Amino acid sequence: MSDYQPQQLDSKWQQRWTARRAFEVEVDAARPKFYALEMFAYPSGHAHVGHVRNYIIGDVVARTKRMRGFNVLHPFGWDAFGLPAENAAIKGGIHPETSTLANIAHMKGQLQRLGISYAWEREIATCLPEYYKFNQWIFLRMFERGLAYRRRSTVNWCPSCQTVLANEQVVDGACWRCGSIITTRDLEQWFFRITAYADELLQGLDTLAAWPEKVVVMQRNWIGRSEGARVRFALAASDAGIDVFTTRIDTIFGATFVVLAPEHPLVERFAAEAPDPAAFRARVQAFRAQDREARMSGKEGFDTGRQAVNPFTGEPVPVWIANFVLGEYGTGAIMAVPAHDERDFEFARKYDLPIRVVIRPAGGAAADVVAETGAVSSDGVLVHSGPYDGLPSDQARRALTAEVGRRGLGEGSVQYRLKDWGISRQRYWGTPIPVIHCPTDGVVPVPEDQLPVELPKVAQFTGRGDSPLAQVPGFVNVTCPACGGPARRETDTMDTFVDSSWYFLRFCDPRNAALPFDPASAAYWMPVDFYSGGVEHAILHLLYSRFFTRVLRDVGLVTFDEPFTRLLTQGMVLKDGAVMSKSKGNVVDPDDMLQRYGADALRLYVMFVAPPEKEVEWNDAGLDGSYRFLARVWRLAEHWLDSVRHGAAHEVPGTLTEAERALRRKTHDTIRRTTIDIDERIHLNTAVSSLMELVNELYAFSEQTAIGAPGARTADRDGDGAAVTVADRAETCFVVREAIEALVLMLSPFAPHTAEELWERLGHHDGLVTAPWPAFDADLARPDEIVIPVQVNGKVRGRLTVPIDVPDERLRELALADPAVQAHVAGRTVRKVIVAHGKLVSVVVQ
């Protein structure tokens, strides 16, 4: 018998898998495919156990699916562009390419040492020209379709990262990466017109049944669809008007003023016409300079002195400018209905503007309630609304919107919170945007045959706010592809989220030099069947990927809408109550664990400690437990090795003992539970505990046999001093073989190195990567006797051991006859007896 020495097994089997190309796959139309994917990694340098947890989850799923007969694509790659590498270059002088490639090499080694079953031949890195060429290719397709466009706009600017951020990358007014407070700048920027797909992205959410509800809700809120109406308020003494957007046109008779955002286009005109334009502009500028926090802290505004006309009451209403109205949403102007909107109410109170009640809420007071304490924003029935009095809000909205249309003042309108995605970044380490600016031809796309536009080697990284590419004359100075005259190359690079918006498609055909991927390959592999990663990507990456998939569908490369069928958001691994991070100094390095325990104990522990979605606190003692379990399995298999080898692979004719039948039952029930837990529910922790139960059962069974249990004193029962190595009964050998082989097979997704070694020692020489997953027989899994608890008035008073198929009527008789039950029933009236079929009997007495 040999000892369990996991570290040796790790390298032995990792080498074999590579030599056998065990995880490499090709399209095979004859077999069902399964695409398992974990979000690819930013090559920061070291993977900690928090990252690694996700890869293990995906690996358990991928390995199980392989054994269940699927052609499994399980690739990995690197989200290799990005700011940290460039910042490191500014600080330490190491070129981003050098540091990134070194980090990739190191992290790849870490993942390989964990035995993650990746198809490494399909590895991609987004910083390589063969990959980012197709970012540029897709950009050109979007440009042709008007989905990539350029405009000057006020953008989020991170003063620390020295670059623009998309709205999705601003979290609580701060940079998602470094946490600096965001300022704004006016810049010429490239945008992707994601809003063109807003409705489709919203409706598609309904089809994502296997996504966490939380993520679906977050995306729905982010898209933020609002149905309402655009209504024009005429300006008194002017031919101009103010368009407002409202979702509550039913309250329009209560609109007592109009408010413009400081950014509204009319503001400058009002300023110019004001008695003191300089003072006017100063007040507006004060609002515009306010950051988000200041705007949030209190509503402020001033009266422009201008009047607009409420199109329904015909009354003049004052026009204000205020800090709480957003320039970039709706029309940048609102009609204020203080009686029925909290924000308008607060503002009206502060500046003593009129409040007029026009809605009586359902079930509200009969008399008109003057809003004293706050706005009433619920729907109700219209009052003080002329001919619309008495209409419920929803009907009034339809009627008023129709009337607005008839009078040419506006129309029904749908607004989204979602804005177009700004993708220009003033940094070096990203994909060059493939356009050329020509003095005569304007913006000219780089011709496709000139792709990729390669990143030039830049030696100096200064960290100044303009793109480092602008400092490279050989890159900037080009001839115009249209007219041949001197022109200037675009020097901004793309947001790295562009890279990650389609990488899952590239894995289908990663070496294609002509297209991002072959449509036929994508048609076979896509969509991703199981996708796992951090919930922090609930909006950014997952929304962009859904957008890109639709664009590529419209380009004709794919035929489906949604890229990810099933999504799992894995919980983080905490240490000392905090997320692991280098700066906190609380990272657990997987390599340390590998040296001490081997890959399998780490893998098993991480899967066993909690359900995959849940956050966990790292605990070394738990890892000890997993190691002990694997060593226990090892001893068990070694102990029974000869018997298993002698055992029949298929059922033997002899009659089984009760213990043997019980073991078979446990084996088949364990297969049933484990299969459902891994394959359907993704409850990997309970799958492991089922396997532990089977091992415990095997130890108990072993004790009762001639050869005894491993490690126990009961071995050598016949006392002749010679070790007994093979069970005396063929039936015993068969049931033990069945149990141990099933155990090793089902353990293999979690502990592949240990399982492979045991599988080989048990006499199998083809490896178990594609060994068939054990099948269970439902009849064998079912016990022939069950214990039925009997309750009297809700408390368990007795237990009946009965055949599994006992009729309900018989169960009822047995329950009432049971002495323990009788003791609680005697002398009282039985009012009711409920038999829950096969589960329990409930007796109600008085």
Added chain:
RNA sequence: GCGAAAGUGGCGGAACUGGCAGACGCGCCGGACUUAGGAUCCGGUAGCCGGAAGGCUAUGGGGGUUCGACUCCCCCCUUUCGCACCA
């Protein structure tokens, strides 16, 4: 403030569609084997009362529905997450 999810032994966590609460593991206690054991094997382990049989109380707190509630409904507390002037 709005919205969502979650609160179960000393700890991590089980409990499928309402049916024996605490599977499995950690920790702890005891036993066996041992020169030794931090190895291994076996047993015990929610709390309280009891010598035992057994009983009572328990899934954040309080109500409710039900023969029966960790599970469903209402109110409250706590924690976590998301959104936060989107008209």
